[in-house]
Amino acid sequence: RLNRNDYFIARPVLDADLVINLPKLKTHTFTLYTGAVKNLFGIIPGTRKREIHLRALGVQDFSRALADILELVRPGLTILDGVLGQEGNGPGVGGTLHRYGCLAAAADPVALDTAIARAMGYRPGEVLHLAEAGARGLGKADPDAVRVEGELQALDFGTVCLPRARWYFRVPAWVGAPLYRAARLRPRLMASACIGCGRCADVCPREAITPGKPPRFDLERCVGCLCCAEVCPQGAIEPQRNLLARLVGIGH
Structure with missing residues (x-):
């Protein structure tokens, strides 16, 4: 501890x-x-x-x-x-x-x-x-x-393409936590690209994914961490944004 x-x-x-x-x-x-x-x-x-x-x-x-x-x-x-x-x-x-x-x-x-x-x-x-x-x-x-x-x-690494730093990852926690919840950034599955490997279900911290081909997502349990998208070997999962997320740029 x-x-x-x-x-x-x-x-x-x-x-x-x-x-x-x-x-x-x-x-x-x-x-x-x-x-x-x-x-x-x-x-x-x-x-x-x-x-x-x-x-x-x-x-x-x-x-x-x-x-x-x-x-x-x-x-x-x-x-x-x-x-x-x-x-x-x-x-x-x-x-x-x-x-x-x-x-x-x-x-x-x-x-x-x-x-x-x-x-x-x-x-x-x-x-x-x-x-x-x-x-x-x-x-x-x-x-x-x-x-x-x-x-x-x-x-000397030459020119390195660095990732885009997203502003909403860097706001204070007391602002960020309710903002993430309200924006409801959620995963969207492109079923045609899914191979049914189950890695998304294995990594989900909320156990909100039932493995299968395609897997099933319980969006009520999902916290929007997008660990599933990070580990998907096919790139078959992408962020799905609601209106607030689109307005403030979350997930873009």
Whole structure:
């Protein structure tokens, strides 16, 4: 338990003498960037991830949750695979492949992410979970304070298409939560593209999807997190917006 929130962490991680973190370099429309720090979300077992998504709807709250997890489990070594990564509106099928040609390692996951994020084109403080971790003293989040060793040309990524930061992910939680509920952003299934794999049902934090071909969505239970759209390998799920969502630009 940390900062009045409970975190269930996989027992093998807690029992390990050394945690080695092996993230993949990707863009993310919610957190903008996913690398060393966000990869630690994977130490939360299956359905327990859903609980965090439900209580951390906005990116500020989710960034604080990621910093909490890092504070609870500090990897001794992080090796980031950026040989072939992702750009654009990832991490799902909305993103595209980008050959970064980079393999990076560090004892400080925040410093590693900070160096990589800067090379991608993000401004200092723009990736909120890195700023939060740096503010807590969990690692170096100031790019000028990070010493890079090795082949510096490996951090020349060329032009990287960064995801669009959506304004409604960054409003205060007391504004964002009722706004999300009122806007009722919901998934819409393109049945002709669905292969019936069931991944959408597996990931749904509200158990609002009954697997099948096509799956059935209980929109009364749905909270609009769109995790289903993120994991769909066919890109068969897209946001469905009501009038308020269209007026304020949510889901666009």
